Amino acid sequence: MRKKTASILLLCALFLAGCNNTKKDNISEITSDAASVDAAAENGGNEAAVSASDAPEINADFSSSDGGAVGRGDAVVSVCDDELASDGKALLISGRTASWNGANFDAEVFRGNTIEVSGSFRSTASAVKVSIQYNVGSNVCYAGVCGALTSESKYSSGKGSFVIPDNAEQILVYIECDTLDDIYCDSFSVKASGEYKYLPEPQQLVFVDTSDYPSLKELYKDDFRIGIATTSDMMDVEDYCELAKSQFNSMTLGNSFKPEGLLDRDATLSDLNKYMECPAVRFDGVKKELDFAVECGMTVRGHTLVWHSQTPSWIFYKDYDTSGELADRELMLKRLENYIKAVVTWADENYPGLVSCWDVVNEAADDAGGIRKSLWYQTIGEDYVQRAFEYARKYAPEGTKLFYNDYNSYQFKKQKDIIDIITPIIADGNIDGMGMQSHINTDISVPLFITALEKYADLGLEVHITELDVSAKNIDSWRENQGKYYQKFMTELLKSKRNGTNIASVTVWGLNDCLSWKAAELPLLFDDDLSRKPAFDGVVQAIEDMNVAESS
Ligand code: XIL
Numbered sequence: 001m002r003k004k005t006a007s008i009l010l011l012c013a014l015f016l017a018g019c020n021n022t023k024k025d026n027i028s029e030i031t032s033d034a035a036s037v038d039a040a041a042e043n044g045g046n047e048a049a050v051s052a053s054d055a056p057e058i059n060a061d062f063s064s065s066d067g068g069a070v071g072r073g074d075a076v077v078s079v080c081d082d083e084l085a086s087d088g089k090a091l092l093i094s095g096r097t098a099s100w101n102g103a104n105f106d107a108e109v110f111r112g113n114t115i116e117v118s119g120s121f122r123s124t125a126s127a128v129k130v131s132i133q134y135n136v137g138s139n140v141c142y143a144g145v146c147g148a149l150t151s152e153s154k155y156s157s158g159k160g161s162f163v164i165p166d167n168a169e170q171i172l173v174y175i176e177c178d179t180l181d182d183i184y185c186d187s188f189s190v191k192a193s194g195e196y197k198y199l200p201e202p203q204q205l206v207f208v209d210t211s212d213y214p215s216l217k218e219l220y221k222d223d224f225r226i227g228i229a230t231t232s233d234m235m236d237v238e239d240y241c242e243l244a245k246s247q248f249n250s251m252t253l254g255n256s257f258k259p260e261g262l263l264d265r266d267a268t269l270s271d272l273n274k275y276m277e278c279p280a281v282r283f284d285g286v287k288k289e290l291d292f293a294v295e296c297g298m299t300v301r302g303h304t305l306v307w308h309s310q311t312p313s314w315i316f317y318k319d320y321d322t323s324g325e326l327a328d329r330e331l332m333l334k335r336l337e338n339y340i341k342a343v344v345t346w347a348d349e350n351y352p353g354l355v356s357c358w359d360v361v362n363e364a365a366d367d368a369g370g371i372r373k374s375l376w377y378q379t380i381g382e383d384y385v386q387r388a389f390e391y392a393r394k395y396a397p398e399g400t401k402l403f404y405n406d407y408n409s410y411q412f413k414k415q416k417d418i419i420d421i422i423t424p425i426i427a428d429g430n431i432d433g434m435g436m437q438s439h440i441n442t443d444i445s446v447p448l449f450i451t452a453l454e455k456y457a458d459l460g461l462e463v464h465i466t467e468l469d470v471s472a473k474n475i476d477s478w479r480e481n482q483g484k485y486y487q488k489f490m491t492e493l494l495k496s497k498r499n500g501t502n503i504a505s506v507t508v509w510g511l512n513d514c515l516s517w518k519a520a521e522l523p524l525l526f527d528d529d530l531s532r533k534p535a536f537d538g539v540v541q542a543i544e545d546m547n548v549a550e551s552s
Contacts, residue, residue, distance in 0.1 A: 055196030056109045058173075059189045062091040067188060069093075072174050073101035082184055084122060084155060091185040093175060102176035102183065105190065107132070112166040112199040113192040115145075117173060118159040120188075123150045125181040130158065134168035136202075136514040136528070138233045143520030145173065155186045161193060166203040167514065167528060205514075207239040207530045210246070217249040219543045220506075223497050227301060227507030229254035229467065231515065235288045240511055243530055245296045250356075252301040252466065252507055254517075256286045259311040262343060268320055277331065278338035279315050283346055290351050301435075301466065301507065302347065302358035304405060305340050306388045308374030309363070315339075316375040332379040333387060340391040348397045357401035359435055359466070360392040361385050365406055365417040385421055389430035405435030405466055410444070410452040419459070426459060434459075435466035439509070439518070442473060442485040446492045453493075457501045465493070467509040469516060469523035470535065478522075483534025486525070490542035498550070 060067025062079050069077045074097040082090035093103045107115070121128040129147040133140065146160025164171060173190055177183055216226045227250030234240045244251075255261060267280035293300050314320045315335060318327045327335070340360075347355045364385050366372040376384045385404075392402050404422050408414045418434075425431045434456040440449075457463050470485055472478040490506070497503045510516040512526040525536040 055192045057191040058105055061187045063087050063089050066091055068105055069103040072104045073098055075101040077103045085186040093183040096180045099178050100176055102174050104172045104174045107171040107173045107190060110164055110192060111168055111171060112197050114161055114163045115190050116161045116193045117145050117190050120155045120157045120186040121148050121150050121183060122155045123181050123183045124152045125150060125177040125179045128177045128183055130175055132162055132173050134171040136167050139515050141519035166199060167205055169202045205529050210243045210530050213532055214540050216247045223494055224503060225250040225505040227252055227505055228511060229509045230289050232256055232288050235292055239530060244511055249298050250505055251293045251298045252303045253286060253289045256289055257303055261285045263312055265314060277334040279335060281342050299356040300354050302355040304359040304362040307362040308372055316379050326379050329380050337391045341395045344396045357403055358392060359405040360402050361388050362405045364421055365414055370417060371421060386425050389425045393430040401432035403433040403435045404431060407437040407439055409436045410449040415452050433462040433464055435464050437467040438465050439467060439469055441471040442481055446488050450492050450496050454501055463503045464505040466507050469509045471518060471521035471523045479534050483538040486535045487538030487542045490539050494546045
């Protein structure tokens with residue numbers, strides 16, 4: 001079976017190369033002969049080392065074909081005449097209707113390899129990027145590989161490398177840019193760096209035994225709740241559930257509780273009169289995770305009621321028709337109130353006491369300063385945040401804490417904008433806490449972070465670290481470096497807490513690296529096979545050292 005797959009892949013590649021008959025177009029340059037890869041595959045099981053000179057290569061100059069490029073999303077790819085291109089021909093990527101639209105190249109043959117990618121681009125956009133997408137189980141991972149600053153009048157090159165995990169599948173390398181401009185590509189290449197390894201199938205994960213790991217929730221029980229972001233799919237994997245249960249006492253549904261997961265378009269449209277002011281909601285998508293939380297005795301952070309992202313655009317339109325006009329303020333206030341009411345009362349009635357707090361509004365501050373000009377803002381106006389908290393207070397059961405949540409909330413300018421947004425809500429008495437998402441990396445100053453955190457606490461707010469992950473840098477000792485960072489981060493949180501700052505909860509945004517939304521940046525506490533990383537050991541060490549220091 002394996003032998004067959006190996007042959008098919010290479011034969012397809014050879015066929016494509018042969019069809020071209022030109023020197024370099026296509027997943028061409030696949031110079032390895034099928035026989036040698038078959039032999040190696042047989043020797044080494046799934047894995048076959050093929051020398052670099054035999055390795056497959058995408059090497060396209062688009063002189064006569066599209067080089068295997070396929071339109072991504074709505075984009076269309078075609079070979080065109082271009083006098084600025086080195087041989088007068090280029091790949092034109094046009095018809096893009098979203099920033100992720102572009103040109104896909106199948107990179108399945110590079111599974112388990114470090115790839116080197118280079119390309120030459122021009123565009124009216126100021127930059128063009130090459131990114132990678134792959135699946136690990138049901139998690140889709142995206143990462144940047146390289147980029148080039150571009151102009152319309154001449155080509156510029158970009159080059160980068162990326163390590164593709166052994167368990168990746170559906171691997172695509174693609175060209176895209178942040179705007180909808182056309183992109184011209186003069187040349188594009190992907191090849192394995194060093195010795196090529198051939199993995200015809202993704203390697204199955206074999207989980208390690210985690211039963212002897214120290215328990216974070218136990219270690220930190222006198223200081224903070226320790227939380228985990230979950231997905232519905234991870235509930236089907238016993239090893240994931242066991243580790244989550246032993247380590248964490250708080251849970252955030254990473255996606256299922258978001259408006260996108262709850263709002264029911266078909267039901268809403270089926271009876272416009274009934275649902276005009278009150279869009280229909282369904283809760284089947286949250287039950288598996290909430291049942292798990294109950295089983296484990298965890299509390300749940302409700303995430304999130306009002307957000308610009310993962311919220312379907314149809315709810316902002318009159319008659320829910322996105323080709324028509326936006327709904328007016330009055331109608332949107334009703335929809336906002338009714339949505340919040342429906343979600344918080346459902347949670348209270350079906351899982352009484354489980355959801356201890358809600359991220360009422362997520363990410364209302366704009367990176368460019370001030371409040372984000374989202375559809376909530378456009379339809380209701382600046383006070384939509386204040387109104388959302390007012391409604392949440394009105395309907396949430398007594399004792400449920402209400403949070404504002406945002407990223408980069410440790411940054412000076414962003415913090416100022418956030419404080420401007422929440423000050424009237426504090427005055428109304430409708431907010432209890434500040435959620436600092438904390439998608440950070442090892443370059444972020446921990447003292448600066450703590451200073452910002454204490455400023456939120458000084459406003460009388462309970463602070464939660466709601467989505468912690470620490471992206472690692474692509475350096476040799478990144479694992480140790482990341483471990484030290486986690487240790488320092490937790491040590492400083494503990495010090496601040498024990499000095500009286502009201503920090504009540506620290507949640508990591510996912511269980512292991514392959515479940516992370518930033519899987520390619522390996523930001524979490526456990527490896528894909530659930531081995532403990534230095535990151536986990538750093539979190540353990542922080543509390544152990546703190547306890548020793550305080551008892552001596
Ligand atoms: C992320 C999820 O983890 C991903 O699975 C999803 O594709 C996108 O959203 N800030 C938030 C979270 O408040 O809800 C986001 O979660 C990460 C950024």
